[in-house]
Each structure stands twice: as C-alpha cells, then as structure tokens.
Amino acid sequence: MPDSTNALVTPGAKAEQLYERIKADLVAGRLTPGQRLSEASLSRQYGVSRSPIREATIRLETEGLMERRGMVVRVRERSPEEIVDIYRARVFLEGALAADAATRHRDLDLLRLEQAVIAEAGIDPADSAATVRANRAVHDALAAAAHNATLADLQQRLTAQVTHLPATTLSFPGRWAHAHDEHRRLLAAIRDRDAETAQRIAEGHLARARDLRLRLFTTESAPAVTALAAPRSTETAPRSTEAAPRPVEGDA
Template sequence: MREAILTGRFAPGQVLSENALAAEFGRSRTPVWEALHRLEIEALVERAPRGVRVRTSSPEEILDIYEVRITLEGAAAKAAAERATELDRTRLRSAQQAMIDAEDTPEAKAAANRRFHEAVWTASHNPTLVDLLRRLNIHLVRYPTTTLTHGDRWDAVLREHEELLGAIEAGDGESARRIAEHHMFGAREVRLRMYAAGEHPEN
C-alpha cells in the first residue's frame, strides 16, 4: 500500500476503502486496518468521511520538510566523515560512479541520486538519523518530476557530490556538513523555482 502511494498508483486525495483494499491485496480487513493506521502515522493518509484518503502535500509543507532535511543531511555527512569505514567509502565511490553512468532519464537519475544519499546515511552509522531521513524522503518521492533535470542541476549535483566525497574521505566532518547543507539548500531553491513555474518536483 505504501508503494502504491509512493508511485502514484493511489493518487493524492484518493479515498481508500478498507473493503476494496482487502480484496485487492487478498487480506482480511484487520491487517488492512493496521496498515492504514501505520500509513496515517507516517502522514501518507488521513481520515476522511468515507474512510481514509491519500494525503496531499502543499508547497509549504514540502519546504518545511526541506528545512529539517537540510539539518539532518548535514549531520549525516559529518558523521559519515567521522565514522565511515573503508567499505563505506568504497560504496560511496560506487554510488557516485553509478550516478555518472546513469541513463539520461529522470527516473534513472532520481534513483541513482537516492542511492548516493542513502549510502551517505548508512556511512553515518547513526540509525536514528537514517530512520528520520528515510521518513522525510518518503514524502518527497511522491512527486513525479525531479529537480535533477532542471537546468544545469544534474551537473551541479555531480560536482557537489564529488566535493562531499572528498571531505568524507579526508575525514573532515565540518566540511562534509557544510557541503551537504549547501547541496540541500540548492535543491530547495530549485524546487521553489519549479513550483513558481507550475512544476511539482521530486528530490
């Protein structure tokens, strides 16, 4: 059910019936109710007169999410610089190379970018940070258009990721934090411009 919401199969504002969901997923109403309760806690659905509906997110709410994500991404990058193992650094290099080699499609670029960020989170060795960042990211991947194809954003992302990798490999936590925060500020600014133009971006 979460995947159906995140991929847009269940659209924002769509009312979800427990009976219909139970039939679609081949489950009784009890696990469906439990799943809907979890999704409500995650703020992906909300109570409606006829059951629950998929929540819609306003530009203001998304920007609020970015405010928090900027801080958390900075903290994760700093921790990664201070705690990353050799295996972590190898995985980060591999994730960066996968971005460089990614197909020139919005979907491929967005997926490669998420894998890079997830590798940074993992390298932080801070489960609480990872959990919070994953929860925040759930609300951003619901939007079908990525900021990564806007103007020269992709080239900027690759360059900033390379700078972040350099700081992590050097064990420079403060530089890593500063670079990660600047990187997410840039993503937020692109998102603002896309909203102003009537687009609804992801990442």
C-alpha cells in the same frame, strides 16, 4: 488503482508486508496525493482482509503519508508551506548525516559511497527514472556511512513525504550535472574526514533541491511561496526558462 498491486499479497501476509507494499506504491506515485481509497477497495486490490489494511494504513497515517476518515483513507496532500518545512528539516538532517559519515565511516562504507558516486557518471540525464535511482543510492550510502540509525530513520521518513510529489528536481536543465559534482565533492570531504566541509556541502545540496521544488510550486499554483524558503542557499540553483520537468517519482 496501482498497477504493481495486481500480484496479490497472500491472505496470511502480515501487516508489515502490506505496509511496505502500499508505501512503495505511494513513493512510486501509483497512489497519488488526494486520492481517496476505501478499506474495501484496498482489501480487494491487495488480496487481504480489512484488518491488516487498517493496521497498515494507520501506520502510514502516523508517518504523515495518509489521512483517515472512518473507513476511507486519502493520500495526504502537502501544501507548499509544509513542503518547505520538510525540506528545512531534511537540510539539517542531511548535513548531520554527512558530518557523522566523515567521522564514523569505515572502509567498506567509503567503498560503497565511491561506487554509488562513480555509477552516476554513466547515467543519461534525460533518463529521469535512472537519475532518481542513482541519486537515491548515493544518499542511502551516505546514511549508512554515518552509522546513526536515529538520524537515518528521521531522514528516511521525511524523504518519503516528498518522493511521491509529481516531478523530480533532478529533471531541471543542468541539475543532474550539478548534483553529481556536489556528490563528488561530498565524497572527497568524507574521505578526508572533514566533517565541517561535508556538512556544508550536504546542506547546500538539499537547499538547492528545496529551491527547485519551490520553483515547481510557483510554476503550478503558488506564486508567493518562494519567500517561505529563507534562508536560501549561498549558491545559485540552475536556472531555466523551460517548462517544469515531466512527472516522475523521486527528488534530489
């Protein structure tokens, strides 16, 4: 069971609070794909009655993070085909958010995005957890700068579908430096209010993350799935003969 849940939620906690707590454990990988959990065990672990557990897990089910069988829930597993579809949608949404950020950003939005990109420069690429946090900060700042709550919500929901997968694409050799360069170019386009360039850079950034994610799948168990990614990005993702990255939550 997840370590972070040892601090019990108070008995009167709302289902909303519990939902956020369980979702955090899902995203962090403390609840793993395929894991089966009964309402009774979740109730004991989180220190609440079954009613808010049921409400929270039903909500997580609607978001595609859990599946229910009676009083047992299972952390949803995604097939390579489903992951490809999620990335295709994320590519489109990230491009749209970048275009909106270029045309709608305010001075404070630009400052926050600049700070997030600058902070990446001091990150040790070998520190997977730090690269994931820094990358997330950039994407969060981008979404905020777009001032499009609908797109941002859709992107957040889709991102949650892949952040608990068993490795981060940022751990591939050379990927962190490449991603940071993409973020710097994206920042420049947004600063110049060049929506077309910002959209192209953002879409390429997510497309390369998709291609690397597929390499993880082909390494593990799906040798034919690479064809599912078409159309592929025009730039080549960093290639390596090294083993796949070690497990850590998060993604590019």
